[in-house]
Amino acid sequence: MAVKRQRNTGSQKYGSSVGKTVEKVMLERKAGTLRSGRSKKKVTSRKQAIAIALSEARAAGAKVPRKQAR
Numbered sequence: 001m002a003v004k005r006q007r008n009t010g011s012q013k014y015g016s017s018v019g020k021t022v023e024k025v026m027l028e029r030k031a032g033t034l035r036s037g038r039s040k041k042k043v044t045s046r047k048q049a050i051a052i053a054l055s056e057a058r059a060a061g062a063k064v065p066r067k068q069a070r
Helices: 016-031 046-059
Strands: none
Touching: 016 046
């Protein structure tokens, strides 16, 4: 008999409104209409699209942690 494992349901890292922003931006990226900052070049990177979404969510006042210093 297979054992089912439950996922860890700890606290959310981001607020609920952030998911909608990320979803919207990822759809734009998939359609090829997502553009980056000043250069207005097309965004093809998944990581860059998520960074743009989190930045937009921060600007809208959503609960998003600060950027990590490297």
